[in-house]
Amino acid sequence: MTRVLLVEDDLDACAALAATLAEAPTSARVTTAGTVLDALGELARSDYDAAVVDLALDGPAETLHEALAFRGVPTLVLSGTRADELPEHARRHGWSYLAKPASAEALHDAMDRLLDDHAPPGDIAPMSTPPTSPAVTAPRQRVTVAAPVPVAVQLVDKLGELGAVVAFCILAYHGKLSGEWAVAGSLAALGVQSIPRGILAARTSGPPGAALGLIGLGLLGALNVGSHDADRARVRGETVAAATSGLLAIFALAIVLLVQACGPAREALVDTQSPRVDCRAGSHRCYANAPEVCSATGRWWPSMPAAPGRTARVCADVCEVRDDGIAHCASSAVVVP
Amino acid sequence: MRTPTIEQARAAAQRLCDLAGVTLLRPDSLLRPLIVEGVALASKIGGGSWSRADVAERVSVTLPAAGSALSILRNIPTVGPILATLGETAGLGKDVVVSISPQTWASPIDLLATIQHELGHVGSIRRGRLPWCLAILVSPEARAAGEAPCYAASMAVLVRLGGWSTQAAYERAMHALSGYALDAPALALASGILRSARATLDAGEDLGGVVQEVVTALEAEGWHR
Numbered sequence: 001m002t003r004v005l006l007v008e009d010d011l012d013a014c015a016a017l018a019a020t021l022a023e024a025p026t027s028a029r030v031t032t033a034g035t036v037l038d039a040l041g042e043l044a045r046s047d048y049d050a051a052v053v054d055l056a057l058d059g060p061a062e063t064l065h066e067a068l069a070f071r072g073v074p075t076l077v078l079s080g081t082r083a084d085e086l087p088e089h090a091r092r093h094g095w096s097y098l099a100k101p102a103s104a105e106a107l108h109d110a111m112d113r114l115l116d117d118h119a120p121p122g123d124i125a126p127m128s129t130p131p132t133s134p135a136v137t138a139p140r141q142r143v144t145v146a147a148p149v150p151v152a153v154q155l156v157d158k159l160g161e162l163g164a165v166v167a168f169c170i171l172a173y174h175g176k177l178s179g180e181w182a183v184a185g186s187l188a189a190l191g192v193q194s195i196p197r198g199i200l201a202a203r204t205s206g207p208p209g210a211a212l213g214l215i216g217l218g219l220l221g222a223l224n225v226g227s228h229d230a231d232r233a234r235v236r237g238e239t240v241a242a243a244t245s246g247l248l249a250i251f252a253l254a255i256v257l258l259v260q261a262c263g264p265a266r267e268a269l270v271d272t273q274s275p276r277v278d279c280r281a282g283s284h285r286c287y288a289n290a291p292e293v294c295s296a297t298g299r300w301w302p303s304m305p306a307a308p309g310r311t312a313r314v315c316a317d318v319c320e321v322r323d324d325g326i327a328h329c330a331s332s333a334v335v336v337p
Numbered sequence: 338m339r340t341p342t343i344e345q346a347r348a349a350a351q352r353l354c355d356l357a358g359v360t361l362l363r364p365d366s367l368l369r370p371l372i373v374e375g376v377a378l379a380s381k382i383g384g385g386s387w388s389r390a391d392v393a394e395r396v397s398v399t400l401p402a403a404g405s406a407l408s409i410l411r412n413i414p415t416v417g418p419i420l421a422t423l424g425e426t427a428g429l430g431k432d433v434v435v436s437i438s439p440q441t442w443a444s445p446i447d448l449l450a451t452i453q454h455e456l457g458h459v460g461s462i463r464r465g466r467l468p469w470c471l472a473i474l475v476s477p478e479a480r481a482a483g484e485a486p487c488y489a490a491s492m493a494v495l496v497r498l499g500g501w502s503t504q505a506a507y508e509r510a511m512h513a514l515s516g517y518a519l520d521a522p523a524l525a526l527a528s529g530i531l532r533s534a535r536a537t538l539d540a541g542e543d544l545g546g547v548v549q550e551v552v553t554a555l556e557a558e559g560w561h562r
Contacts, residue, residue, distance in 0.1 A: 037511055037524060037525075037528045040521040040524045040525055040528075041524075041525040041528060043521050044521050044522045044524075044525040045525075063515060063519075063521070063524065064521075067520070067521040266475050266476055269468060269471055269472050269475065269476070270472050270476050270478060270479050272465075272468045272472070273465050273468065273469055273472055273479065273482075274482070281522070281525070282525060282529055284529065284533060290545070291533045291537070293526060293529040293530050293533060294529075295478050295481075295482070295522065295523075295526045296478070296522030296523075296525065296526065297478060297522070299478070299482075301482035301526065301530065302486060303485070303486055303489060303529075303530040303531075303533035303534055304486055304489070304534075304544060304545045305453070305454075305456075305457030305460065305486040305487050305489055305490040305544065305545070305547065306457055306459075306460025306461045306463075306464060306486070307456075307460050307545070307546075308356075308357035308358075308359065308456045308457075308459040308460045308463070309357070309460070309463075311460075313544065313545025313546060313547070314545055315537075315542065315545065316542065316543060316545070316546070317542070322536060326532055326533055326536045327533055327536075328533050328534075328536035328537040328539075328540055328542070329537040329540065329542040329543075329544070329545070330537075330540045330542060331540065331541070331542065
């Protein structure tokens with residue numbers, strides 16, 4: 001049986017649409033969600049063959065739209081109040097759309113075409129639908145995604161610039177180059193090239209751009225200290241400290257690059273905070289007298305905020321799991337009528 | 338229940354931060370513009386939805402390892418030592434700094450809710466240290482697990498001291514979480530955590546002392562229920 005996720009915040013409309021979708025010829029097993037968050041939760045829990053989504057929901061629905069598009073769920077988007085926006089929304093994701101109110105026939109027709117054709121929705125032929133409720137498929141936008149540059153290549157790419165900075169550092173330390181010139185040269189190598197480029201690249205690759213800034217700080221610190229010859233003993237002590245800062249910055253960059261680029265490394269990092277135990281996603285439990293929630297990756301996370309003094313907060317009385325599966329703090333006192 | 342005055346709330350916020358060993362930066366701090374730029378850039382890089390204007394007006398933030406950052410800053414030629422000295426003068430030598438937004442600073446209940454939110458981050462940072470800070474940067478799941486309980490702390494203050502319904506506080510928290518670039522599984526986790534907190538508040542319970550701490554701080558400033 002076809003599984004359809006119906007997202008509609010108007011309860012009456014939701015019930016009517018669900019009933020229509022459950023009827024022949026669509027005969028779908030319909031799961032309803034009244035809010036964006038409920039819908040996201042459903043998507044996280046189950047796979048769906050198609051989705052029917054109202055455009056005007058309780059809040060910003062971009063995250064839901066992105067989740068549906070990311071999972072490739074064929075989607076029919078509906079709206080009565082924002083019908084003029086339907087074509088643009090549908091075009092963006094290559095979805096079908098249908099203006100409300102729509103007849104049962106129009107809805108079945110749209111769903112049949114959506115479900116029959118798992119090819120890109122742009123291939124769906126235009127439908128013959130009642131003029132008051134046109135079901136239209138927007139042409140899918142073709143998106144070209146550049147292949148990600150491997151981390152090793154990125155690191156090699158940086159070696160030339162880092163080599164230049166190290167050379168400046170050595171020259172400054174031996175008094176062959178003044179500190180000011182060394183700083184200027186380093187800025188040319190790092191500041192002008194890597195840092196802006198790293199920040200721009202970070203639009204797609206994340207924190208490494210910021211980490212490059214840290215490298216810059218650490219190495220510039222080393223240069224600055226290395227360029228002072230007046231008090232060699234003091235300089236040497238500070239050089240060690242500055243070089244340590246630089247090494248720490250490089251270490252931080254390596255970690256960030258590693259975890260950003262490598263899924264297992266990222267998961268291992270999260271495991272240091274809460275190891276995976278294979279719990280059921282979305283389930284709750286009471287542990288050490290505090291409620292916890294299981295994530296989609298099978299980790300338990302506390303629902304109580306941490307206390308500032310490194311101690312975990314716990315329920316003042318007892319933690320219990322309600323009939324609907326929600327864990328929470330409760331009172332153990334028995335109320336005598 | 339009487340709403341505390343803004344002066345009482347600010348004094349209570351300072352008291353809570355003092356007890357936690359945290360530097361509280363007011364919106365008029367000279368460092369606030371620098372923090373705003375940094376947070377706006379981090380949001381942009383991380384795929385968040387905050388504009389610079391949003392950050393400047395509405396975003397309060399907890400900064401870990403400010404003292405360590407100053408040590409590194411001091412090594413920058415010429416301006417580094419000056420900026421580091423300014424930072425230390427502003428109280429950034431402590432391990433964690435909380436910077437409050439102008440909008441929050443003007444509202445007693447929002448301020449107290451935000452302080453308990455940020456102190457939740459302080460506890461997480463002190464327990465999880467560097468791995469936790471990195472995990473929050475790179476993992477939507479860790480971000481959800483870190484932010485949602487802190488929003489739960491805010492919910493508790495809004496409900497018990499601000500007279501909000503638990504549902505309204507829950508919806509506000511979920512709306513706020515949409516700005517953290519969470520994917521669908523992470524949002525589902527955040528929703529579960531906040532539902533748990535809502536159930537606790539619906540049962541008439543405190544969230545592990547979050548509200549009681551605020552009440553105690555307010556009473557020390559002359560506030561009575």
